[in-house]
Amino acid sequence: MEKRQLQDLEARKELLDKDIGAKLTELGNRQRRDELEQKSRQLMYEREQLNASFEAAKQRTAVLEQTPPPTSDRIPGYEDSEGSDTENVRNKQLPNGKLPSKTSQVLTNGYVDDVDWSESSDEARQGSYSPAMAMMLASGVAGSQVPGTSDPLGETPVLKSVTSTSMAAPPSAPMKNGIVSPQVTYSNFQYSRIQVMKIGSLAIANGILKDLRTALRALKAEETIEQLRGELDLFKTSGNEKHAQLSSKLENENLAKNRMESEISSLKIRLENANNELDKANTARQVSERQMHELREELYTTKLQLEKEVSSLREANQSLTSKLQTAEGKVNSLEQEERQVLADKNENLTETIHRLKDESAKLNEKIIRHEEELKQINQ
Numbered sequence: 123m124e125k126r127q128l129q130d131l132e133a134r135k136e137l138l139d140k141d142i143g144a145k146l147t148e149l150g151n152r153q154r155r156d157e158l159e160q161k162s163r164q165l166m167y168e169r170e171q172l173n174a175s176f177e178a179a180k181q182r183t184a185v186l187e188q189t190p191p192p193t194s195d196r197i198p199g200y201e202d203s204e205g206s207d208t209e210n211v212r213n214k215q216l217p218n219g220k221l222p223s224k225t226s227q228v229l230t231n232g233y234v235d236d237v238d239w240s241e242s243s244d245e246a247r248q249g250s251y252s253p254a255m256a257m258m259l260a261s262g263v264a265g266s267q268v269p270g271t272s273d274p275l276g277e278t279p280v281l282k283s284v285t286s287t288s289m290a291a292p293p294s295a296p297m298k299n300g301i302v303s304p305q306v307t308y309s310n311f312q313y314s315r316i317q318v319m320k321i322g323s324l325a326i327a328n329g330i331l332k333d334l335r336t337a338l339r340a341l342k343a344e345e346t347i348e349q350l351r352g353e354l355d356l357f358k359t360s361g362n363e364k365h366a367q368l369s370s371k372l373e374n375e376n377l378a379k380n381r382m383e384s385e386i387s388s389l390k391i392r393l394e395n396a397n398n399e400l401d402k403a404n405t406a407r408q409v410s411e412r413q414m415h416e417l418r419e420e421l422y423t424t425k426l427q428l429e430k431e432v433s434s435l436r437e438a439n440q441s442l443t444s445k446l447q448t449a450e451g452k453v454n455s456l457e458q459e460e461r462q463v464l465a466d467k468n469e470n471l472t473e474t475i476h477r478l479k480d481e482s483a484k485l486n487e488k489i490i491r492h493e494e495e496l497k498q499i500n501q
Contacts, residue, residue, distance in 0.1 A: 134396050161368060168361065172354055425499050432492045439485050446478060 453471065 159372065166365065172357060175354075421499060425496070428492060428496055428499070432489065432496065435485060435489050435492065439482065439489065442478070442482055442485065446482070449475075
């Protein structure tokens with residue numbers, strides 16, 4: 123029974139060791155979990171970079187919307203119906219219903235160019251025109267530039283083509299005593315006024331063209347920004363989905379890890395209990411082995427004693443048989459000589475012989491009984 127209990131405990135211990143090994147192999151998935159965490163961190167880093175780029179784009183668009191458009195140069199003091207018409211054309215909205223946005227960037231062929239190609243940068247630094255200036259230019263007196271002013275006709279590409287025709291001087295008028303007559307002065311004044319009005323209308327057209335260009339640039343920039351926003355939103359949604367999947371996988375693995383740790387703790391407790399039971403069984407086994415050893419020693423001593431008694435009984439039996447034989451020989455030898463004497467004592471001798479036979483039978487029975495006991499002990 124004790125051996126069977128020990129075998130059962132050893133089998134239970136082996137089963138527990140196998141279970142612990144299987145759980146430890148299942149816990150070997152930590153490397154995979156670490157890889158998933160690293161991937162999730164990388165996705166979060168990419169998401170932060172995209173957010174930063176999106177914020178930079180938003181700031182850039184805000185700066186583009188806050189910067190005012192370049193103002194066109196006008197000739198003060200000359201506003202007529204043609205100028206009002208061009209002003210109304212400038213105030214019209216774009217085809218998409220939006221006003222031209224205020225931006226300082228330039229889009230050339232659909233791409234942002236950092237170089238400022240606008241014509242207003244140099245024109246803003248030039249002096250303004252006046253009617254007296256126009257009259258001087260028309261009458262030929264202003265052959266050279268007036269101090270503090272510059273010729274703006276060579277600055278803008280739209281007005282370059284009309285320089286030779288629009289700024290032609292009027293025909294020279296006759297002079298009396300070196301003084302120009304008022305009629306000629308008035309005609310020159312009208313002619314210079316017409317020329318200045320033409321120049322102003324051309325400058326307004328140039329300003330409208332620049333505003334349209336800036337509006338087109340702003341529209342293209344807004345389209346690119348909207349496209350980037352759409353791509354960023356798509357990437358955000360995909361990143362959020364991936365992050366949710368990875369987080370769910372990580373939560374499932376954490377739950378599995380906690381469950382496995384609880385199972386391992388329970389298995390450890392069971393293993394400790396099994397080890398305690400095994401220790402108790404070993405102590406009981408040692409006690410039983412000690413008792414068996416003591417019993418074996420006692421049996422050995424009793425066997426030796428019985429063997430000694432059997433040997434002594436055999437010796438006594440042999441002595442008795444020898445005595446019996448001698449007695450029978452004496453009886454046989456003395457029968458003839460002492461028939462008469464023995465006739466009287468025959469009865470006594472027969473009685474003694476019967477007594478001896480009974481004793482020898484008893485001794486034989488004892489010997490047989492002792493031999494059976496020895497056989498039983500040996501078995």
